[in-house]
Every structure is written in C-alpha cells, then in structure tokens.
Amino acid sequence: MAPTLLNRLTDSSALSLGILGVGNIGLVHLKSAAAMPGVEVVAAADAVAENRDRAERAGVSRTYDDYTTLLASEELDAAVVALPPFLHADAVEQAADAGVDVFVEKPLARSTEEADEMLATAREAGIAVGVDHTLRYQPDMAGVKTAYDEGRVGHVPYASITRLNDGPLGRPPAESAPPSWPLDREAAGGGSLLELGVHCFDVLEWLFGDLEVRDASMGRTLEVDVEDAATVLMDAPETGTTVTLHCGSYQWEQLPEVNTRLRLEGVTGTISNQEHLPENFYAGAAKSALSNVASRFTRDEPDVFGPTFYLQAHYDALADFCDAIRDGEQPPVDGADGRRTLALAEQAYELAAQKTDADTDGLETPEVTL
Structure with missing residues (x-):
C-alpha cells in the first residue's frame, strides 16, 4: 500500500469504504460493511437509479451514477468492486489512480492476461487487491x-466438489428480464466455470x-453463448489426490438446500461438508427465506x-x-489467489476446446441411401 494511504488510516479511527456497484452482491457487501465496527460506508455508485435508491435506504449518505466520479470525489481508504467482470479492470485502474485499496468480486478478471494487467497497475500504485472467494x-x-x-x-486419494445454482435466468416464472452480461462471453469471460467454478478451484x-x-x-443445456455446465x-501433486469438479447453472436453486457438495475420500473414512452444516441451518435459512419473500409484498428491504x-x-x-488493510x-x-483460479479455468477451457475440435475434425457426413 502507498505510504499516504497508511498515514490516512492512522489518522482515522474508521476505515472509509466506497461501494462500486449496488446490485445483489453489492448490496450484500454494503450492508455487511455497514454492520462492521470500525468501517464507514461513505458513498456508493451505480448506473441504475433504483440501485442508488437501495443504497440510500441502507444508510449511504452520498451516491453517484458512476464509480469514476465517486473515486475522484471521495477520500476513501478502500473500495468494494461489485461490478460486472468487464468493468473490473477499469475500476481497479481508477482506484489505483486514487490510491485506494480494492476488494474485488470474483472472478477477479475475465482472463489471466487481464488479471496480470490489473495486478501490475495495483503494484505500481502501491494498493492492495483482495478477492471475494467466500467458499472457504x-x-x-x-x-x-x-x-x-x-x-x-x-x-x-480422491476428492470431489459440486456447485450448482439456477444462474442468471433464475427460477421460472421470470419476474423481470435477466441482465444481459452474464450470458455474454465477452462481458463475463465465460459461463458457470467462471461464475461458480472459480470458487471451487479456490x-x-x-x-x-x-x-x-x-x-x-x-x-450447454440452453442455447446461450456461455457454458452452463x-x-x-x-491432480494435486503435493498430496497425491485426484479431484473432480462439476459446476453448473442449470439447476433451479431451492433455498434452504445447500447447493455445494464437497467429499474427501480418505483411506480411513470420508469427510463431507454435509457433516459440518450448522445444526440450526435449515430452520434458520427457511425462516430467513420466508421473511425475504414476505418483504416483496410489504416493500421492505430483504434481510441480506x-x-x-x-x-x-x-x-x-x-x-x-478490512482488517488487513x-x-x-x-x-x-x-x-x-484470484489470478490462480482464472489460470485453472483457462486450462480447463483449452482442454475442452481441444476435445471439441478433435471430435469435429473426425466427423464424416454419413451417406444416406433409400
């Protein structure tokens, strides 16, 4: 981190935080930060007026319609980048210019090449980069x-992990049109492997x-531009473990079901994440889910x-x-860490593409006789 930032942190008892993007996950970060001791959410930015209204209802006193203006106008210690992946690089560059540390929603970038550019920019500016890999x-x-x-x-010797949800299209019937960027390979960088798989890699x-x-x-179970499975x-050479990973955005998520399964098959037994769920998980999750559904009718903010x-x-x-900063x-x-998950995803994409190309090259048009 830059010396000026360290000095600013020393002079203030609270870490000043900006939220860049107040969509679903951005609102989670905003309300999380607002509940933290020693952290002050001073401003939020979002291009969508409704999202800015949500931020204001959550207690943010200043909102902006673009993150560039926020970063230029506010004295921040750190910023949460909760924007679509195609905006991550620019947001980190803008934050670096302002000397502001960043906590970036996953995936860190759309490719390792883009991640390398972002991290080089951060190093030159002396800012820290954290990534929201929350599965751990x-x-x-x-x-x-x-x-x-x-x-x-x-x-x-063997481990497996599966992570599924309903993806950007959501569970039918659709109440509103989904955002377009998750289904755009150029904007998102990929499909379920970048949305869900990077968590598993981490x-x-x-x-x-x-x-x-x-x-x-x-x-692909649907005719979309990105994979949904x-x-x-x-292999994990250090431990001699073979690992399989499956992720997909084709299964309708029904809370409070846990949509992630992790199993470690050891020589003396099995460890499963199902064994380590909180005892009151299903009762508590079901109560929260029902409360959030009810909030749609009462027009209250859901409990994030x-x-x-x-x-x-x-x-x-x-x-x-925030503690580290x-x-x-x-x-x-x-x-x-964020770059490493991208590297693994790219290797998987390359191997899958090679198999697809080989299968295509080997196909012959069948002769049809009557």
Whole structure:
C-alpha cells in the first residue's frame, strides 16, 4: 500500500469504504460493511437509479451514477468492486489512480492476461487487491479443512466438489428480464466455470495446494453463448489426490438446500461438508427465506444476512480484508489467489476446446441411401 494511504488510516479511527456497484452482491457487501465496527460506508455508485435508491435506504449518505466520479470525489481508504467482470479492470485502474485499496468480486478478471494487467497497475500504485472467494469462509468448508488438517481420514486419494445454482435466468416464472452480461462471453469471460467454478478451484487449492488440470468438458443445456455446465479432472501433486469438479447453472436453486457438495475420500473414512452444516441451518435459512419473500409484498428491504449461512461468509471475507488493510497487511485472499483460479479455468477451457475440435475434425457426413 502507498505510504499516504497508511498515514490516512492512522489518522482515522474508521476505515472509509466506497461501494462500486449496488446490485445483489453489492448490496450484500454494503450492508455487511455497514454492520462492521470500525468501517464507514461513505458513498456508493451505480448506473441504475433504483440501485442508488437501495443504497440510500441502507444508510449511504452520498451516491453517484458512476464509480469514476465517486473515486475522484471521495477520500476513501478502500473500495468494494461489485461490478460486472468487464468493468473490473477499469475500476481497479481508477482506484489505483486514487490510491485506494480494492476488494474485488470474483472472478477477479475475465482472463489471466487481464488479471496480470490489473495486478501490475495495483503494484505500481502501491494498493492492495483482495478477492471475494467466500467458499472457504463457509462453516461447512472450514469444518472439512479442520478435519482434513487434523488427519481424521489419513491420506485422501480422491476428492470431489459440486456447485450448482439456477444462474442468471433464475427460477421460472421470470419476474423481470435477466441482465444481459452474464450470458455474454465477452462481458463475463465465460459461463458457470467462471461464475461458480472459480470458487471451487479456490477452496480446493486451500485444501490440497496447487492443482493441475488433466481433462475438462463443457456443456450447454440452453442455447446461450456461455457454458452452463463444466466438469474438470485435476491432480494435486503435493498430496497425491485426484479431484473432480462439476459446476453448473442449470439447476433451479431451492433455498434452504445447500447447493455445494464437497467429499474427501480418505483411506480411513470420508469427510463431507454435509457433516459440518450448522445444526440450526435449515430452520434458520427457511425462516430467513420466508421473511425475504414476505418483504416483496410489504416493500421492505430483504434481510441480506438471510439465509445467514451463505451471506455471513461474505461478511467474514470482507471483514478480513478490512482488517488487513487497517493493519497494513496483505489481504488473506489476494489478487494472486484470484489470478490462480482464472489460470485453472483457462486450462480447463483449452482442454475442452481441444476435445471439441478433435471430435469435429473426425466427423464424416454419413451417406444416406433409400
């Protein structure tokens, strides 16, 4: 971080935070930060007037219709980048110009090339980059890691992870048109592998160390520009573990069901994230889900911490980032971690494309006889 930023943090008892983007996840970050001791959300920016209204109802005193103006107008210690992926690079560059540390929603970028440019810009400006990889903050995943690190099942030859949800189209019937960018490969960088798979890559390397991609396939259940299913086979050389990952945005998500499954098949037994769910998870999540549904009719703001199992992880991830910035330390999940997940995704895309090309090259037009 730049010395001027450290001085500013020292002079203030609260870390001043700006929220760039107040869509669904941006509102989660905004309300998370507003609930944190020692953090002050001073401003928010969003191009959509309705989202700015939401920020104001959540207690933000100043809102802007673009993040560039916010960064130029406010004295910030840090900013949350909760914008679509195609805006991440520009937002980080603007923040770097202002000497503001950034907490970037995943995926960090649309490619490793773009990530490298962003991280180079951050290094030159002396700002820190954190990435919102929250899966490792969920209590069930933390429980799996604790059990594994304690050696409860010994050596783990095989592990698997599955993460599914309903994606940008949502559960029918649709109440409104979905945003266009998640279905645009140029804007999003990819489909479910970048939306969901990067979380899985992060938690798997958190468990097993560096992964090597061996094979991959992509699928589409709908006629869209990006994959809505991906399966990846990997090795973890450090632990001698073979890992399979499957993610998809084709399954209608029905809260409070947990849509992530992680299993470690050890030589003396199995560790599953299902074993480490909070005892009151389903009751608490169902109550929160019903409350949020009711809020649509009463026009109240939904409780962004419900179901708390998922969204508390976002709070903890952002709190860790803010603590690191306040202490002048490297964020616990940083830009290098975000780039690493992108590198694994790119390897998977390349292997899947090679198989598709090979299958296409080998096809012959059948001869039809009557």
